[in-house]
Amino acid sequence: MNDDHTVLEARNLSKTFSSRSLLGRTTSETRAVDHVSLSLTAGKTYALVGESGSGKSTTGRLLQGLISPSAGEVTIRASNGSTSVQSISRANRDVQMIFQDPYSSLNPRRRIRGILEESLRIIGEREPAVLRSKVDEALAAVGFGEEHAQRYPHEFSGGQRQRIGIARALVVSPKIIICDEPVSALDVSIQAQILNLLRKLQAELGLAYLFITHDMTVVRYLAHRVGVMHRGKIVEEADTADLFANPQHDYTKRLLASVPIHHPSQRAEAKGKN
Amino acid sequence: MTNLLEVVDLRTSFDTERGTVTAVDGASFTVAPGEVVGIVGESGCGKSVTAESILQLLDPASTTYSGQVRFGGEDLLTFGETAMRRIRGNRISMIFQDPMSALNPVFTIGDQLTEAILAHRRIGKQRARSEATELLEKTGIPEPQRRMRQYPHQLSGGQRQRVMIAMALSCDPELLIADEPTTALDVTTQSQILKLLIELKDEFDAGILFITHDLGVVAEICDRVVVMYLGEVVESANVHTLFDSPAHPYTRGLLASTPDIASDPSIDLPIIPGTVPTLHNVPVGCRFADRCSFVLPECRDRPIDLEVLSDGHSSRCIRSVKLFEDSAMSDGVAR
Ligand SMILES: Nc1ncnc2c1ncn2[C@@H]1O[C@H](COP(=O)(O)OP(=O)(O)OP(=O)(O)O)[C@@H](O)[C@H]1O
Ligand SMILES: Nc1ncnc2c1ncn2[C@@H]1O[C@H](COP(=O)(O)OP(=O)(O)OP(=O)(O)O)[C@@H](O)[C@H]1O
Ligand code: SF4
Ligand SMILES: [Mg+2]
Ligand SMILES: [Mg+2]
Numbered sequence: 001m002n003d004d005h006t007v008l009e010a011r012n013l014s015k016t017f018s019s020r021s022l023l024g025r026t027t028s029e030t031r032a033v034d035h036v037s038l039s040l041t042a043g044k045t046y047a048l049v050g051e052s053g054s055g056k057s058t059t060g061r062l063l064q065g066l067i068s069p070s071a072g073e074v075t076i077r078a079s080n081g082s083t084s085v086q087s088i089s090r091a092n093r094d095v096q097m098i099f100q101d102p103y104s105s106l107n108p109r110r111r112i113r114g115i116l117e118e119s120l121r122i123i124g125e126r127e128p129a130v131l132r133s134k135v136d137e138a139l140a141a142v143g144f145g146e147e148h149a150q151r152y153p154h155e156f157s158g159g160q161r162q163r164i165g166i167a168r169a170l171v172v173s174p175k176i177i178i179c180d181e182p183v184s185a186l187d188v189s190i191q192a193q194i195l196n197l198l199r200k201l202q203a204e205l206g207l208a209y210l211f212i213t214h215d216m217t218v219v220r221y222l223a224h225r226v227g228v229m230h231r232g233k234i235v236e237e238a239d240t241a242d243l244f245a246n247p248q249h250d251y252t253k254r255l256l257a258s259v260p261i262h263h264p265s266q267r268a269e270a271k272g273k274n
Numbered sequence: 275m276t277n278l279l280e281v282v283d284l285r286t287s288f289d290t291e292r293g294t295v296t297a298v299d300g301a302s303f304t305v306a307p308g309e310v311v312g313i314v315g316e317s318g319c320g321k322s323v324t325a326e327s328i329l330q331l332l333d334p335a336s337t338t339y340s341g342q343v344r345f346g347g348e349d350l351l352t353f354g355e356t357a358m359r360r361i362r363g364n365r366i367s368m369i370f371q372d373p374m375s376a377l378n379p380v381f382t383i384g385d386q387l388t389e390a391i392l393a394h395r396r397i398g399k400q401r402a403r404s405e406a407t408e409l410l411e412k413t414g415i416p417e418p419q420r421r422m423r424q425y426p427h428q429l430s431g432g433q434r435q436r437v438m439i440a441m442a443l444s445c446d447p448e449l450l451i452a453d454e455p456t457t458a459l460d461v462t463t464q465s466q467i468l469k470l471l472i473e474l475k476d477e478f479d480a481g482i483l484f485i486t487h488d489l490g491v492v493a494e495i496c497d498r499v500v501v502m503y504l505g506e507v508v509e510s511a512n513v514h515t516l517f518d519s520p521a522h523p524y525t526r527g528l529l530a531s532t533p534d535i536a537s538d539p540s541i542d543l544p545i546i547p548g549t550v551p552t553l554h555n556v557p558v559g560c561r562f563a564d565r566c567s568f569v570l571p572e573c574r575d576r577p578i579d580l581e582v583l584s585d586g587h588s589s590r591c592i593r594s595v596k597l598f599e600d601s602a603m604s605d606g607v608a609r
Contacts, residue, residue, distance in 0.1 A: 017428065019423075019424065019428070027423075028420060028423075030428075051460060051462075051463070052430055052431070052432025052433060052436075052458065052459060052460065052463055053415075053416065053429075053430045053432065053433050056430075057430060057431060058430075100431045100458065101372070101373075101374055101431060103372045103374065103375065104372075104374045143549050145552075147292070147552050147554060148552070150291070150292065151290075154333075155288070155290065156318075157317055157318045157321075157322055157323075158317070158322060158371040158372065158454065159316075159317025159318065159487070160317055160318055163317075180431075181431065181457075181458060184457045184458060185317075185371070185454060185457050185487075186317055186487065187315070187316045187317050187487035187528075188487065188489070188528070188531045188532055188545075189316055189527075189528070189531050189545045189546045190316060190317050192531060192545045193545055196545075214432075214458075214459065214460035214461075254462060255460060255461070255462070258460075258461040258462050258465070259461070260461050260464075260488075260490035260491075260494070261490055261493050261494055262489075262490060262493060262532065263493050263517050264492075264493045264494075264496075264513045264514055264517055265514070266493065267493070267494060
């Protein structure tokens with residue numbers, strides 16, 4: 001670990017997916033992540049941006065220990081200062097993930113309270129009063145109350161499910177949260193509430209975030225450092241202000257240039273007509 | 275022009291363990307051929323339930339619909355499951371908010387797309403396969419040929435979303451319902467998809483019901499907009515009117531809280547104060563009253579009616595007329 005505040009370090013991570021035919025022959029290989037190195041710092045946000053399919057979610061899953069790398073390793077510094085190598089066999093409670101697809105990551109047969117309690121049980125919490133109060137606290141943080149705790153996932157809207165995913169990550173008080181497009185399904189109002197909340201938690205608890213997003217407004221608001229992925233590689237890395245002021249890679253330039261419009265009169269076709 | 279879709283006083287309720295909740299409460303709106311109608315509103319306002327009610331996709335055991343969904347001269351709410359199956363993915367197709375729920379995990383992308391094309395066209399399998407590949411390519415997915423042989427779990431989030439879009443477009447529907455179709459896509463890919471939808475509309479005169487929380491997307495593609503709040507339509511207007519002179523305080527709040535890449539990142543983002551009440555505590559009077567900065571005591575007395583302000587513009591607020599005139603004036607728009 002290169003300095004005191006580094007809580008996670010990925011060195012030369014690679015992941016190759018191979019598909020096999022029925023006869024077991026490898027038919028195609030995808031190098032989804034290609035020699036990625038990055039480090040996460042306590043109290044700071046690292047944003048990972050890049051076009052669809054560039055390897056952002058796969059990188060997030062490697063850091064969380066959900067899949068194992070084809071090469072390279074991830075080291076994590078625990079609360080007591082000791083370091084360990086992240087592996088699938090003993091996923092680290094200090095690292096939690098908010099998934100891009102909230103629905104398929106929630107057990108459809110359990111109530112929300114049960115889903116959140118399960119996360120706490122996995123890390124060894126058994127005391128009913130503690131389970132209850134921690135779950136209440138995490139749900140309140142995303143704007144939910146007892147009425148929501150009793151429901152099943154299918155009874156929620158898309159954006160509400162995404163908030164459940166956020167509460168589930170928060171409930172175990174992790175040091176590091178891998179956020180995979182956590183606010184892209186949310187309307188601006190709740191998006192702002194969640195982003196403000198994430199920023200507040202970071203300031204209070206010194207959380208480190210890896211923030212995967214395609215929204216440059218969010219990057220500018222939340223990130224300290226930005227990595228730009230392209231075809232599995234990090235092709236550009238810079239402090240946020242520098243990246244916005246002086247983008248180097250073509251994709252970064254394109255991303256920053258394509259600002260969404262804010263008014264129907266800005267439409268390309270409307271401009272011609274009016 | 276005759277409308278393609280007319281939703282009249284649609285009401286959708288769910289039986290839950292904690293009593294009946296009404297997620298869509300008397301929604302009415304229309305979509306004409308070649309028109310893009312947006313539905314906007316905060317999370318949980320009833321946008322997806324409205325869309326799923328049009329196609330009767332909700333669990334029949336716990337869902338009750340009332341009102342009318344008029345399409346092609348008939349009321350779809352009177353149709354049984356067999357008749358609805360002939361409508362879905364054929365005359366009306368839907369892009370779902372959650373791509374995994376719409377894709378079958380055990381079949382390849384190619385098989386699913388080809389199947390969808392063959393289901394409504396009399397062409398050979400080879401031809402259907404090559405059209406499927408072409409459609410994938412149009413959505414900007416790299417290496418479409420290889421993707422055809424892959425399974426949904428082997429794709430990234432944004433790639434899956436685009437496969438679903440290809441699937442919904444494959445039948446050249448008369449009406450396309452798109453529920454947050456571009457949330458996983460960056461701005462560049464998003465505009466490519468929006469172009470694709472416009473093409474569909476221009477080529478086949480299809481109508482599009484476009485659900486989104488992103489007002490930038492609304493500004494980009496919609497002709498008219500329906501704003502929902504807690505199950506009700508609170509404002510509906512032409513897209514220009516909506517952006518220039520919103521009449522409902524909720525719509526104004528939504529417009530004001532749109533983040534801007536140029537705003538100061540050290541300041542907390544502006545939000546509409548408070549949260550949407552749950553469906554178990556629907557207020558008697560104006561449903562937005564607890565969060566409204568224009569609230570008057572009489573707002574809470576009884577349900578507020580949707581009031582027509584001008585041709586094609588209506589708002590559910592007792593102060594609409596006044597607010598509408600003020601906003602029209604302050605924006606310097608003469609009407
Ligand atoms: N299980 C898998 N098997 C085979 N290929 C995979 C698998 N998971 C991901 N891939 C491939 O790896 C590449 C990177 O995928 P990843 O999900 O990391 O992209 P992403 O950057 O998160 O994209 P998006 O913005 O669309 O979510 C894609 O081309 C994808 O098809
Ligand atoms: N099966 C169900 N049983 C009970 N309540 C439900 C059910 N499905 C949806 N709801 C509730 O109905 C309301 C409307 O949900 P809907 O999915 O239409 O919201 P939405 O406007 O699409 O929101 P989002 O932007 O988050 O997707 C929500 O409060 C949701 O919790
Ligand atoms: S009716 Fe009253 S409370 Fe409701 S939106 Fe109008 S001013 Fe606000
Ligand atoms: Mg992804
Ligand atoms: Mg929805």
